[in-house]
Amino acid sequence: MNFHLKTLAAALCAAMLLVPGLVLASGVAPADAAAQAAPAQANWYPHRVGIDVVRQHAVLPKRDGAMLIDSRPAARKYDIGHIPTAVNIPDLQFDKLAPTLLPQDKAQLLIFYCDGPACSLSHNSAFKAEKLGYTNVRVYAEGFPHWISQGNLHAVSVAQLKKLIDEGAPMTLIDARPKERKYDQGHIPGAISLPDSQFDKLAAERLPADKAAPLYFYCDGLACKLSNDSAEKAIRMGYSNVKVVPEGYPGWNKAYGTASAAPVQIVAGKDAGTITVASFERILREAPDTVHLIDVREPGEFASGSFKGAINMPINTLEKNLDKLPNGKPIVFFCGAGGRSGEAHDMVKMYRPEVKTVFLDANIKWTAAGDYTIAAK
Secondary structure (H helix, E strand, O other): OHHHHHHHHHHHHHHHHOOOOOOOOOOOOOOOHHHHOOOOOOOOOEEEEHHHHHHOOOOOOOOEEEEEEEEEEOOHHHHEEEEEEEEOOOOOHHHHHHHHOOOOOOEEEEEOOOOOOOOOOOHHHHHHHHHOOOOEEEEOOHHHHHHHHHHOOOOOOHHHHHHHHOOOOOOEEEEEEOOOOHHOOOOOOOOOOOOOOHHHHHHHHHHOOOOOOOOOOOOOOHHHOOOHHHHHHHOOOOOOOOOEEHHHHHHHHHHHHOOOEEEEOOEEOOOOOOOOOOHHHHHHHHOHOOEEEEEOHHHHHOOOOOOOOOOOOOOOOOHHHHHOOOOOOOOEEEEEOOHHHHHHHHHHHHOOOOEEEEEEOOEEEEEOOOOEEEEEE
């Protein structure tokens, strides 16, 4: 008898797999195994998916046939961090935004998420979408906290990037597009060029030595995967604070243009000829190609550590080499405590006043690995 019951059960299971509609065209089962891992709550939407399904659609270039929807508030949540390619439709604004942001195809897969099992916003929105006639609605109940905990890419909006730039927040902003064809034709203010095709060759030189430093990668919007590829490479190098801006340069240009962010400038310090530490560090971080860095310490000191891209012109040889000073950009002289760099600035002003120079009057310490600390006087 038991044998016949087991045989019948197996036959029924096999038959169910052949019933049209039980497995969706997108390959999403009614509730996949990963989604079932989270215990359902009374107010939850019944049809859920796990992270494996979400990963299939959180890729660049953005795939057709599905939409990831972040149901959280924009400024406080979505802008600061979201799943790549997700569209923001806050649940409180669903009735207003859904008609224009949701796809016309009512059979398209919609995956809603919010802030994890304790958050009901995604479930609320899923029920609303179903009432609008959408037939392929799912919820990723574990949400954004789970997504990040599993080592996936962290995306931010162009609005958040603009806010950080305006605040002068520490960051290295990286344009992963080709330099001549893309970056040189227009880029987000403050971004450095590190084409994905040259990442392995140039990353050690252009990325900060501090592996905890914030890195933000972008490229040509949702149709471009270069930023994601470069971000993954940076993570493999050991960088631990890596984010992507999926909307990229097109999103920035549409919202702000190329001139809306204040350009990186040399800000004069309190003493004549000096540059403020904050201004110097911002130039290092955002626009190192806009100045010439000259280390006037001795060769042995220079070899023990200096700023990336700096050249060594010891103060005791500078006077006879004034004709060899680089041109085309302002020169920033520095040493270890400000004395020698100030002397270099004064010397150039005396003998070559046409050359624009400033000096960093600060206490600086380097390590052989390239790390440094700067203490203003």
